[in-house]
Amino acid sequence: MTAALSDSKGAAPEGGRVLRTNPRSTLTRGAGLGLGVIVLWFSVLVLLPLAAVVAVAVNGGWEGFLTTLTNPQTAAAIELTVLTSLAVAVLNVAMGTLIAWVLVRERFRGSRLLEVIIDVPFALPTIVAGLVLLALYGPSSPIGVNVANTRTAVFLAFAFVTLPFVVRSVQPVLEQLDREAEQAAHSLGASAGVTFRRIVLPALIPAIAAGAALSFARGVSEYGSLVLLSGNLALRTEVTSVRMLTYVENGNLAAASVVATVLLFVALVVLVAIDLLQRWLVRRG
Amino acid sequence: MGKAARRLIVVIYLLALVVVPVALVFWNALKDGLGPVIEALTDPVVVHALQLTLIASLVSVVLNAVFGVGVSVLLVRYEFPGKRALNALIDLPLSVSPVVVGLSLVIVYNVRDGWFGAPLASLGIQVLFSLPGIILATTFISMPLVVREVVPVLQEQGTDQEQAARSLGAGGWTTFRRVTLPGIRWGVIYGVVLCFARSIGEFGAVKIVSGNLTGKTQTATLAVEQLYQNFNQAQAFTIAAVLAGAAIIIISVVAALRVRVERRGA
Secondary structure, three states, X not given: OOXXXXXXXXXXXXXXXXXXXXXXXXOOHHHHHHHHHHHHHHHHHHHHHHHHHHHHHHHOHHHHHHHHHHOHHHHHHHHHHHHHHHHHHHHHHHHHHHHHHHHHHOOOOOHHHHHHHHHHHHHOOHHHHHHHHHHHHOOOOOXXXXXXXXXXXXXXXXXHHOHHHHHHHHHHHHHHOOOHHHHHHHHOOOOHHHHHHHHHHHHHHHHHHHHHHHHHHHHHHOOHHHHHHOOOOOOOOOOHHHHXXXXXXXXXXXXXXXXXHHHHHHHXXXXXXXXXXXXXXXXXX | OOHHHHHHHHHHHHHHHHHHHHHHHHHHHHOOOHHHHHHHHHOHHHHHXXXXXXHHHHHHHXXXXXXXXXXXXXXXXXXXXXXXXXXXHHOHHHHOOHHHHHHHHHHHHOOOOOOOHHHHHHOOOOOOOOHHHHHHHHHHHHOHHHHHHHHHHHHHHOOHHHHHHHHOOXXXXXXXXXXXXXXXXXXXXXXXXXXXXXXXXXXXXXXXXXXXXXXXXXXXXXXXXXHHHOOOHHHHHHHHHHHHHHHHHHHHHHHHHHHHHHHHOO
């Protein structure tokens, strides 16, 4: 995620006129022009299209929202997506923290290879991810495990694509953690487990939470890896993005926009939460 | 839980989830020898798909590199109202579903009643179901990646050298070109490479925006899907292996470069 920008420090003398030591704007004319161009570009490319989606959704009014969201297939898709993403986020919290710990504190020969492996799900095209999982866990599986077209496949796909998020979120924090507190605890007789639980873990919680939020947001948005793997069976293994695509292919842009707006709202909440968490992290130093 | 147990759990998890499945794709692609592979890669449909993917991704990368460096400099070196909002919004494309991206572009650029689509159509410019639409989709999706890599590097670099250049009389643009840019070049390179990897892998947004017309607007990822669904699994696995191989090579090179750069303290 974008590194947290430290808040500019401004000192104000007590009483009297408050002098702002950080001006509201330090833009030169050239920088101001650049900012204008960039904001324009960003708006046209990203903000306007997304606003158009919300506009189309809102255009249908509350009835539009309710009709779409109470459609049994859509409701089932949203429920499956949200619940599976939550479950995978929980899995990632446990496994992600463990993996980060092993990578940072218990380096061994070949752990550098693990670093590359962890980034593979992030770099791999999602359709290829689906094919990859299908190879081992599908109909032609060499070990006889076939979860294609089941809910397990949805869970598996989410777990694959969200693997890096908690790990990469926790790793830098763990690397920069001051060991003094842990060493003090150790010298006072605390076991490794207690030290971890009461000293290290609390320090990692904002990073873990941010990673979990990203994992959840990614799971909820996932599409490509599920296309071939889950069979997209209505009411059973169909996720929100597949449902949206069906709406689009049938020309029902209004319904697709309703579902999209719900997802955008989720993404926005996640972004705000991460921003707040990062500010808290920066403030704690 | 002992150290060995932790290590074992991590290794097994990663083997089962990532390593073995990915290895299996390469195995499936290569198990009948190189003949089918070459046949798959010289199929005109596949060649066109790969070319289309490459062109669209390269254009996206250039656009996002320029945008990314510009935004990073603004976010790190300047203050302005709305800065925190911009910083948070930049990450938006990463949290948005690719299907939503495709939908948003269809709404705005469709020829019938799109906000931009209708006026553009009267000028003879077609966005959807052709290359510009694909470029828009891949640019949208990979937009934050250069910013994310450059901002930390820029923050760490500090302004000393830039201030020195200014005090010696260099103008803003000269300072940027000869002091700032060389200093952040690794951040830019990493960002560009990640952006490229993300662009060649885009699937959902491109599927909606391109119409998936075989031999015309079908990208490599769309070709994989179509081939697999037409029971042409050998070819599907071959292209999948090519894309997976490209992705793995990219992140391996980036990882290796990162280690070397850190070691040199560059």
